[in-house]
Amino acid sequence: MDEFIRQLPHDNAQLNTQWPDIFDRLFKLANQIPESDLSSFKIKCLSALLNYVVEDQEEYVTDKATLIHTVLENLFQHPLPPLEEITRMFCHLLDISNKNRMINLALIQKIYSGYRLGERLRQKESVDLIEKILFSLEKFDFADEGFNLKVQGQWDDLLSKGVFSAIVCDNNKLTELELMTNMRSAYQHFYRSAAQHSQQSQIWSNIITAIKYVFPTLFDVFTTPGDLQLHLSTAVTPPVAFDYVNLLAKSLQRQPDLFKNNSSHIYAAFEQLVLHNNIKEADSILTYVIVHHFALITNHEEIINLFIRLCSAVTDIECRHSFCKLLIAPFVYELTKKKPNKKLAVSCFDLIIAIADQKVAEALSSVKRLIAISEFYPWKQLDKQLTHLLQTCSAYDEVSGGTENNDLSILADVLKLLHDRSKTNTSILQATHEPALEAVLKWCSGRNVADGEGYREYVYEMGQSMTELVDEKRxxxxxxxxxxxxxxxxxxxxxxxxxxxxxxxxxxxxxxxxxxxxxxxxxxxxxxxxxxxxxxxxxxxxxxxxxxxxxxxxxxxxxxxxxxxxxxxxxxxxxxxxxxxxxxxxxxxxxxxxxxxxxxxxxxxxxxxxxxxxxxxxANHSEQLLEEIIDHKQIILLGMLITLYPKNPQPFHQRLDDLIHALFDNNGQHLTSIASLLNSIFQANPQLITPAQIDYLFTSIASHHHIPYASDSIYRLLELVASAQPELFDKHRQQLIEAASQQQTYNVFNCLHQYLIASSVLNGEEAAGTNLTVLIDLIKNTKTLSSDLCTQIFQTCQAIGSRYKAALAKKREDLVLYESSNSMCRMLIDMIDGNKMSEEQQALLNRTVDEMTEIEARVVQTEKSVDKVTKLVKRQELHTTRVDHSLIDTSPLCHHCQVSPTTTTAIGNDFIINYLDGIEDRLDAIVSHIQSVRDEIKSIRSHLLHHQQC
Missing domain, CATH: 1.20.930 (Transcription Elongation Factor S-II; Chain A)
Structure with a gap:
């Protein structure tokens, strides 16, 4: 049969044509196997089939698959060929096979499954044979490159789901835990080799996954300290295999003592991975080793400096993203969770700067976390670092990324933290001022100088925080x-x-x-x-x-x-x-x-x-301010208008009547304030007050008696006018006297005091006598009059008497009644009798005389104003006459100039026109003045007529 197999055609067409005969022949030969030499016969047939497969160069077709199946079906019946021979052939096929040769794979699959090679090897604990298979597989090239996907899938099914199956109920496998434990060294070697090649092969990676599921700690045993270092070196040697690094990392995760004794070597391996941009692999070392054993780390400075170095070493922008996200972030989290010794504060801040310098959004969460460590940093020693950090943050305005990047918004949070720290550490502002101000000025235009486009939202958010890091004083x-x-x-x-x-x-x-x-x-x-x-x-x-x-x-x-x-x-x-x-x-x-x-x-x-x-x-805006108060009833500035009146009185005079009528607006709510302003006007220009206004004020006293202090405020105003225009009060004389008797307040008495004195001055001795009678009758008829008010009345009598002594003398008998009870009254009697006065009495009398003189001056002020205006009019008329005369006699001027008649006429005409214009302007002014004088005269005449009637 073996000879027949060796003679089978390799040509697919020929094989297909002869296949019925071949099939019959194989069936007959299988039944002719001598029982005495059965084992040897089967081995020869297997060898013949193996040689046929190895030598075949044709495309793998169904007929050849059937051929292999038919031959092996006959050979794998009891009794089976020896296990050693089957294993040898299996390994031989692995050693010489091309990974894409489907016919080789078909024979390997059929031998393994048909003979149940895995199950038999485990049952007999054939250590040597299993080691041979592992060794042959180790050498096989399963690299993904150039692998036919269909063939690769079948290889994967055979190995990861067959030979190294992790399924518990699968018996035809070499991944039984007990077996692997007994053969740990061989399996570990195979496992590590598979891990090394897993980066280039999906099959090896799947084998790793299957074995790891069955025996998770297979990788863990290191026979010598140098063994770990060797594996660390292997792990970082290109091409770096993730599975290998990951298995090594998880192995170290389970062995804290191994980490503790080899931390420097582990850091070095980690650094090499990062330097070669193997970030994913470095993440395994960090996560399963460094972070997991972080509590065992005693030298934080060493690892902080390591990360500072790495930050400057990672130059590829894409790697920086993953570097900050996968490595920096978890490390910083662990570092801040434990809070390092304060001696490392400066190093930690250097780390902040190194991380921020990555210029990627993923770096910012770590920067924020480090800066947030409270009561840690020596801010006074970090001037340069703070300046650098602010400059780095502002440089993020040009970082590429989407319009919405939440990580970039962390920049504002970082700056807010610095601002919070600056509230108790003023040195921070000294360092941040210049870079913060520079950034604010750069961004406030809203346009990036480089491209003319607006900045993204996070830049403006950062800018808001930057404004708080500017020293306002600088x-x-x-x-x-x-x-x-x-x-x-x-x-x-x-x-x-x-x-x-x-x-x-x-x-x-x-x-x-x-x-x-x-x-x-x-x-x-x-x-x-x-x-x-x-x-x-x-x-x-x-x-x-x-x-x-x-x-x-x-x-x-x-x-x-x-x-x-x-x-x-x-x-x-x-x-x-x-x-x-x-x-x-x-x-x-x-x-x-x-x-x-x-x-x-x-x-x-x-x-x-x-x-x-x-x-x-x-003062230039008095009209506006008065409009605000009078027309719009907004009185918030009312109290301050008093200072404006002396500087620009005209607007106040124009609105005087409105101000007076505003006294009782809003039920007199602002009466006191308005009265204060009117007080200034009345005191400076009492002659401006009209009879109608005085009538209104007296009427208001009666109609607004319910308003607190209303009468006091009004009488204080009336007092100022009474001393200048007493004739305006004559019609209200009785009301004023009754108010003095009934109210008995100083304000009413002061108003009456001023009125009676001024009236006496204006109307002569007869009026003075009448006024003295009024005063004495007040004392007689007012039973509850206080001694102070009595004294005030006698002082008024003294003032009138100082001017009209005869009128005062006629009242001696009335005054004697009060001589004993009032010292002022005794002084009046001494004054009448011509008795010598004490210095104190004489001083009081002198003051009274001065007051009388002052009131007299105020009373005659209007007459003087009229005289002044009249004289001004006369001067203007005289000036006009002179100008007219000079204009009429122009011939001497023309003669003196000795010019032609035409020129003379031209010059004369221009001269005359200019002078006429000037005269016209002056005449307008004169007319205006004359009208003012007429108005004043009418007012005076009205006052005099009223006085005569009284």
């Missing part, structure tokens, strides 16, 4: 102007650009503007140019809508608001304040013409500061 005015210029350009370009809302950028601009406003407050002084820039920007920004359609504030409004409310403390002089005059006028227009009520706080805040510190500036 920012110059020029820098503030630079920021305002950016804002100005942006608002100038609004009408040209296609408007697109970028919320991140706008939020960043708000933060930058907030920083600028804080920096302005630190400047001593703020230059006028900066004030002018801010004012220009605010005015420009207020031209645009304050809010969007969804109700949110526009960035123009927000930035202008932030700058505006920082202006007040920055105003150093009047020029600074004047820079904003156009702005406040625009604000007033917005409030009352455009119904932008929210802008009122802007307007009032500015004037609150300026009114208090620079009233000269506010």
């Amino acid at each position: 920012v110059s005015a020029d820098t503030c102007r630079q920021v305002v210029a950016v804002l100005q350009k942006r608002v100038d370009d609004l009408d040209e650009d296609t408007y697109e809302v970028n919320h991140a950028y706008e939020t960043f601009l708000s933060a930058v503007t907030t920083l600028t406003s804080k920096c302005m407050k630190q400047l001593k002084p703020v230059p006028l140019t900066l004030h002018e820039d801010v004012a220009r920007y605010c005015l420009s920004a207020l031209k645009y809508p304050l809010r969007r359609e969804n109700g949110s504030a526009t960035i123009e409004y927000l930035t202008a608001l932030l700058l505006w409310f920082s202006v007040g403390p920055c105003l150093g002089n009047e020029n600074d304040a004047r820079a904003y005059e156009k702005c406040v006028d625009r604000l007033f227009e917005m409030i009352y013409s455009e119904n932008e009520e929210s802008m009122h706080s802007w307007w009032s805040t500015y004037w609150s500061t300026v009114l208090m510190n620079y009233p000269n500036v506010a």
Whole structure:
């Protein structure tokens, strides 16, 4: 039969033609096997089949598969050929076979499965035979490269699912735990060899997986210390096999003592893997060895320095992503979890910088975790490192990546942590100031210089945090102007650009503007140019809508608001304040013409500061301020208007009647404040008060008696007019006397005091006598009058008596009644009798005389004003006459010039025209003055007639 097999044709066509005869012949030969030589016969037949297969160079076809199956079916019946021979043939086929030769694989598969080689080898514990098979497999080339996928799949089925099957119920396999334990050395050698080649072969990788499932610790035993070092060296030698490294790492994971005694060698192997960009393999060492045994590490400095070196060694950008994610992140997590010794703080910060320098998003979580270690870093020693870190963070603005990268947003968190630390460690700001300011100025334009495109959202988020790392005290005015210029350009370009809302950028601009406003407050002084820039920007920004359609504030409004409310403390002089005059006028227009009520706080805040510190500036806007109070009933600034009146009284005079009638607005809620302002006006110009206004005030006293302190405030005002225009009070004389009797307050008595004295001065001795009678009757008829008020009445009598002694003398008998009870009354009697007075009494009398003189001056003030205006009119008329005369006599001028008549006429005409224009202007002024005089005369005449009637 063996001879027949050797003679079979290899040609597929010939084999196919002869196949029926061949099949019959094989069947007959199989039945003719001599029983005496059965074993030898089967071995010869197997050898013949093996040779046929090895020699065959044709394509593998079904007929040949059937041939192999038919021959082996006959040969593998009882009794079986010897195990040693079968194993030898099996190994021989492995040793000489090409991995893509399907016919070889078919024979190998049939021998293994038909003879149940694995099961028989295990049953007889044929150690030597198993070792031969393992050795032959070890040498076989299962590399993926050049492997036919169909053939590769069948090899994989034979080995990973057959010979080394992990299925428990599968008996035809060589992966029984007991067997592998007994043959550990051989299996370990095979296992490690398979692991070494697994990187290039999926079959080896699957074999590793199967064996690992059955015997997980097969890799673990190292006979000598050098054995581990050898395997570490093998693990990192290219081409690096992941399975080998992974098995080695897991083996070390289970052997802490081995790690402890060989940590430096393990670090070195880990470093080599990283240096050759074998990040996945290095991850196994890190995860299963370094991280797992991190608690056993005593020398943290060694491993920290290792990672610092590695950060600078990884140059490939793609490797950096995985390096930071797979290696840096877990290491930093373990390092921070344990918190290293403070002696390593500087090294840890160097590690932060090294990690940040990777310029990949995956690095940032580790940077944040390291910086977050509290009470650890010696910040004063880290100036250079902090500056470097800020520069590195700002350089992330050009890191490539998607528009939405959550890892990149960690940059803002890192900077926030630094800001938090700076609150208690001021040295941080000293180091971060310059790089932070540089970054802020770079980003605030909203355009990348390199490509003209806008920055991504995370850059603006980072920018917000950067603003908090700028030292406000070190920012110059020029820098503030630079920021305002950016804002100005942006608002100038609004009408040209296609408007697109970028919320991140706008939020960043708000933060930058907030920083600028804080920096302005630190400047001593703020230059006028900066004030002018801010004012220009605010005015420009207020031209645009304050809010969007969804109700949110526009960035123009927000930035202008932030700058505006920082202006007040920055105003150093009047020029600074004047820079904003156009702005406040625009604000007033917005409030009352455009119904932008929210802008009122802007307007009032500015004037609150300026009114208090620079009233000269506010004086030019008195009309606006009075309109605010009188017309719009906004009285927040009312109390400060008093300072403006002396500087620009005309607007107050024009609105005097409105101010008086505003006293009782809102039920007199602001009566006291308005009265204070009127007090200044009445005191300076009491002649401006009209009879109608006095009538209104007296009427108001009665109609608003329910308002606390209303009458006191009104009488204080009336007192000022009473001493200048007493005739206006004559019709209210009885009301004033009754109020003095009933209310008995100092304000009423003071008003009565001024009125009676001024009335006496104006109307003569007869009126003085009448007024003295009124005063004495007050004392007689008012039973509950206090001694102080009695004294005040006697002082009024003294004032009148100092001018009209005869009138006072007539009241001696009335005064005697009170001589014993009041020292002032005794003084009056001494004054009447001509008795010598004490120094104190004489001083009091002198003061009374001075008061009388002052009141007399106020009473005649109106008459003097009229005289002054009359004289001015006469001077103007005289000047006009002289000018007219000079114009009429022009011939001497023409003669003196000795020019032609035509020229003379031209010169004369121009001269006359110029003078006529001047005269016309002067006449207009004169007419205006005359009209004013007429009005004053009418007023005086009215007062005199009224006085005569009384």
